[in-house]
Amino acid sequence: MPSSRDEITGPLTEVSQAAWQVLSANVPNDLRWHVLLLTLVIASFIWFIRDGHGAKNAAGREAKAGYLAFLLPRAIYTHESARVDVGLWVLERCLRPFWVVGLLATVGPFAERQIIYLLQTVFGDGPGLEVNYAWMLAYSLVILLCYDFVFYVIHITMHKVPFLWAIHKVHHSAEVLTPLTRYREHVLAGPIWAAGAGLSYGTAGAVFAYLMASDMVQATLFNVGFFALLFGFNGSFRHYHVQFRYPRWLEFWLQSPAMHHTHHSYLHKHWDTNLAAVTSIFDRLFGTLYIPGKDEYTPWGIGPDTQNQYRSLWQNTIGPFRDWYYLAKDGVSPQSGAVVDQSSIDGSADLS
Numbered sequence: 245m246p247s248s249r250d251e252i253t254g255p256l257t258e259v260s261q262a263a264w265q266v267l268s269a270n271v272p273n274d275l276r277w278h279v280l281l282l283t284l285v286i287a288s289f290i291w292f293i294r295d296g297h298g299a300k301n302a303a304g305r306e307a308k309a310g311y312l313a314f315l316l317p318r319a320i321y322t323h324e325s326a327r328v329d330v331g332l333w334v335l336e337r338c339l340r341p342f343w344v345v346g347l348l349a350t351v352g353p354f355a356e357r358q359i360i361y362l363l364q365t366v367f368g369d370g371p372g373l374e375v376n377y378a379w380m381l382a383y384s385l386v387i388l389l390c391y392d393f394v395f396y397v398i399h400i401t402m403h404k405v406p407f408l409w410a411i412h413k414v415h416h417s418a419e420v421l422t423p424l425t426r427y428r429e430h431v432l433a434g435p436i437w438a439a440g441a442g443l444s445y446g447t448a449g450a451v452f453a454y455l456m457a458s459d460m461v462q463a464t465l466f467n468v469g470f471f472a473l474l475f476g477f478n479g480s481f482r483h484y485h486v487q488f489r490y491p492r493w494l495e496f497w498l499q500s501p502a503m504h505h506t507h508h509s510y511l512h513k514h515w516d517t518n519l520a521a522v523t524s525i526f527d528r529l530f531g532t533l534y535i536p537g538k539d540e541y542t543p544w545g546i547g548p549d550t551q552n553q554y555r556s557l558w559q560n561t562i563g564p565f566r567d568w569y570y571l572a573k574d575g576v577s578p579q580s581g582a583v584v585d586q587s588s589i590d591g592s593a594d595l596s
């Protein structure tokens with residue numbers, strides 16, 4: 245049982261030290277080989293059981309392909325959009341060390357300290373529960389839901405607020421999806437996502453540090469590692485052109501990678517859908533869940549009206565500043581044109 249209020253430090257405060265080491269050691273190779281290998285194994289399995297079907301071409305349409313063209317289609321990996329992914333990734337990796345550690349070391353521990361203080365003020369000293377596997381599991385679920393909720397809120401805000409959409413549009417200007425598209429973000433977006441991650445881990449960490457007698461550092465390290473793997477896999481596969489679907493009932497609970505194809509489509513019915521990172525819970529709650537039909541057509545990008553303004557690396561780097569200029573001048577930004585799908589070939593269930 246903690247004897248004094250000053251003694252409790254949240255796990256994120258202690259983990260920020262470890263995070264520094266992890267981050268500084270892993271800056272250049274975030275796409276781990278085992279994540280990519282798993283992606284290729286699952287894609288091979290899909291190719292085999294669907295007899296060559298299940299991948300999408302550069303236009304976002306399902307098409308049968310031979311094995312190698314299925315895994316690594318030339319039209320996608322030589323596309324200008326894929327090259328811009330590389331450029332934006334390099335730029336982001338170079339600038340990342342300047343803000344990631346700073347944010348993780350400040351936002352997370354700050355949130356942790358404030359919430360622990362608030363809980364102590366309102367409820368007095370914590371109950372001093374013993375750490376066991378059940379609590380660790382509960383902690384994992386709370387972190388997951390916290391993270392997913394904060395991710396959802398940041399993401400929908402970025403879609404709906406023109407000032408922020410100007411930044412996030414760079415992610416959506418991808419005309420083809422490759423695992424690297426996951427990192428296709430304007431450099432200004434990185435600190436926003438990192439602050440969100442710090443806030444969610446900090447909040448969950450504070451609640452459990454308050455409840456538990458001993459420290460949760462071990463559990464936190466386990467969680468951070470576990471979620472890094474989960475998000476790493478989910479993040480790279482959902483930006484892969486092969487459709488990895490879950491059974492329909494499961495897609496009402498978890499976002500399958502194929503559901504993110506919809507998020508990148510410029511068709512009107514797909515716009516602003518499937519915004520969470522891992523679960524479907526918040527999309528369901530807020531009416532933005534969209535379960536795509538079999539082989540649903542999802543043309544990627546921001547639409548034919550404005551795509552040519554967000555094509556090159558330079559355009560994607562200065563894009564937000566340019567949009568902000570028009571926002572300040574005319575009060576409106578050059579909107580991306582969502583297109584109403586005339587040639588729908590699906591039987592999708594639009595729940596929004």
Ligand SMILES: [Zn+2]
Nearest residue numbers: 399403412416
């Ligand atoms: Zn988005």
Ligand SMILES: [Zn+2]
Nearest residue numbers: 415426483504
């Ligand atoms: Zn994406």
